[in-house]
Amino acid sequence: MKRFEDVDYFSDKALPDDPQPYFEYLRAQGPAARLPQRGVVAITSYDEGSAIFRNEERFSSYNAAYGPQPLPFTPEGDDITDQIESHRDGNLIFRMISTFDPPNHTRLRHLLKGLFSPKRLKENEKFMWKLADGLIDEFIDKGSFEIVSQFALPFATLVIADLLGVPEEDHKAFRKIFDSLGSVTGSVNGPSKPENNPLLKIEAYFVGYIEDRRANPRDDVLTDLALTKYPDGSLPAVKDVASLSAFLFAAGQEATVRVAASMLHILGEDRALQQRLREDRSLIGNFTEEALRMEAAVKAGFRLAKVRTTVGDLDIEPGTTLMMCIAAMNRDPGRFADPNTFDVDRKNARDHVAFGRGIHSCIGAPLARAELKVTLERLFDRMAEIGIDEARHGPADNRDYRYAPSYVVHGLTELHLAFTPAA
């Protein structure tokens, strides 16, 4: 048995394949546990974690994507708010909306509201059905497919492209930019090179779109995006709208793709459950919530204590990194009965925090839910039986699955499925 006290969660190569025993080890230490390495405090309690997510006054999101790396400043005094704000320039990772605090976060998030309106979501869902079929057509004759690269990734990419109003003639180019998931967020192998970041290519496209629509407004979604103002009536810089748009691709892809793979993994292994869902499609909604609870694609996120405070039984100094263990919060026995069992009938499955809580909770959650529903509906419609491809993953008693080598992201790197086309 592994000695978890010696494990560095942020570089251990084996944990990503099976992180739950480690989270259970942390939970046994209380709602919050101080890790021996890097001064990080890990939160595993549902109630404690939810309260922190909802307390942006005390806890900054500055390090949400930066994780446990040393801060670019030395925390001083009882309140480090000003230090945080004066150390954002220069590093892309501190300029994403997910890392902003109020009032700047509030202004920026306001720009996104029109995109995620019910009207826009309904239009977008129509596109999803068509898109799903087009992608399935590409491999329906083959009898097998790899769901991450052949379906979920192009699906998620083009759904966001459609949401943002990217013209259809550019969809092919967008798909090519994201032809693989590329470098994983929070890699246990260390940070990736910024020049490999596909989001910079996306940003360049959007700078072009926004400049064009501001010069030549027309009746389309990109014009709405280009002309959306901050709550105070001022027009945002083109670059800011472009990087926000690019961010939506990152946010809308990795997580949705991983959860889609998790869902098919569960259904490929549990054929009786698959049959039950096929016969009663109304179960798909709660199945999706339970999959999100059990296999949240973001297993951990981060917050930075701005002031002196307490979490659980621990005294927290300003500048302390908190690791919000979403994968552990979602299996807190105080919140979820028999938490390690997948129960499609679980009454409170949707209480999970896979989309976070508070001001930074995933604005695209309704979109992700629709995507996952359309994915299952169309795969069920077009394929009579979906199973694990044993030629790629081995026999039922000896499977070989690989997970993203990350301390943030949880999910299969690839999942090969075999199927019989529907009659």
Place this chain on the structure above:
Amino acid sequence: MQITYIESDGTAHTVEAKSGWSVMENAVKNGVPGILAECGGSATCGTCRIYVGPDWQARMAAPTPDELALLEYVEEERSDARLSCQIGMNEQLDGLTVHMPERQYS
């Protein structure tokens, strides 16, 4: 200033409310159960619904088209429903009493 939130089973929660916070924020930051607010106040999730009587509605700004569209999208059927994240707390609303649905999602 106070707000009272009443659960569907009649349990009441009265909080000392802060001006400038929305009715949703005053609930979640005081630990009132029954207001989920999954989207954190962006009017995109419909999980902070409350029911507000006509006397109190008269003292609030009417719902915007966005708020109404979302209430329709989440299939809310009651005409006195509001999104608590879209109602700013102020002195005119001191003593506000609101009711909460049994569940914020189906």
